[in-house]
Amino acid sequence: MNSIQEHCCGADQLFDLKTAQKQYRKYIKKGPGRVTQKIIDQLSNFSIHQEDVLIDVGGGIGALQWWFLSQNGKNTVGVDASSGYQKIANKHALDLNLSDRSTQLFGDFACLDLSALKGNYVTLDKVICCYPDFKSVLQKAVNTQPEVISLSYPLHGYLASIIRGFGVLFMKILGTSFKPYVHNGKHVQLLLIDLGYQLKYQDILFPWRIQTFVKM
Numbered sequence: 001m002n003s004i005q006e007h008c009c010g011a012d013q014l015f016d017l018k019t020a021q022k023q024y025r026k027y028i029k030k031g032p033g034r035v036t037q038k039i040i041d042q043l044s045n046f047s048i049h050q051e052d053v054l055i056d057v058g059g060g061i062g063a064l065q066w067w068f069l070s071q072n073g074k075n076t077v078g079v080d081a082s083s084g085y086q087k088i089a090n091k092h093a094l095d096l097n098l099s100d101r102s103t104q105l106f107g108d109f110a111c112l113d114l115s116a117l118k119g120n121y122v123t124l125d126k127v128i129c130c131y132p133d134f135k136s137v138l139q140k141a142v143n144t145q146p147e148v149i150s151l152s153y154p155l156h157g158y159l160a161s162i163i164r165g166f167g168v169l170f171m172k173i174l175g176t177s178f179k180p181y182v183h184n185g186k187h188v189q190l191l192l193i194d195l196g197y198q199l200k201y202q203d204i205l206f207p208w209r210i211q212t213f214v215k216m
């Protein structure tokens, strides 16, 4: 298993500025991707209040953050291990005069000292599949005391394991320490239940599972 530091450097290498720019152009042209849109659809079932804060873990270019602010949320905090994505998110915030309502933190969400960070909503869109240890990430997300947690991650099973195997090989060829991970959906769900949440919404958009949990 990679150490978390190796993994994080790998994320910065893989999700570089060029990838971020490409994804941002697509976002400007077509809006959020299909999986991100499903998270937005699930979150649209809640009333977002003017004092609400979103913590967007591994938020990339920030599509969920920009949506949340458009719904009158107070502010957003993006935490990402990619300096390229962070650069694009900061530029977008600056261009749209959103800098006073959005903050980007650089680093590994599981390792940063975020004890003072509190949010009503936490999103992890295609993020726990970047993590060897999803438990520490979800525990840390819960420590921010959200009422709602939305996440997307790949469906597990033989096919996913085979695809992951090719992914790992591809990363090796690219020379990055980053690896994708497939976590068992039942384990993810049981952990969140143990941490005091219940599953409220679920969608499948092959190969992704999109879930929203609410505090019990």
Ligand SMILES: C[S@@+](CC[C@H](N)C(=O)[O-])C[C@H]1O[C@@H](n2cnc3c(N)ncnc32)[C@H](O)[C@@H]1O
Pocket (backbone or CB within 6 Å): 007, 008, 011, 012, 015, 036, 057, 058, 059, 060, 061, 079, 080, 081, 082, 085, 107, 108, 109, 110, 124, 125, 126, 127, 130, 131
């Ligand atoms: C597959 S991308 C998804 C980006 C965005 N959520 C989306 O759906 O377009 C995974 C994101 O998680 C970030 N990430 C991976 N490992 C991370 C870590 N240890 N801490 C914080 N962010 C991380 C990556 O930098 C990347 O932005």
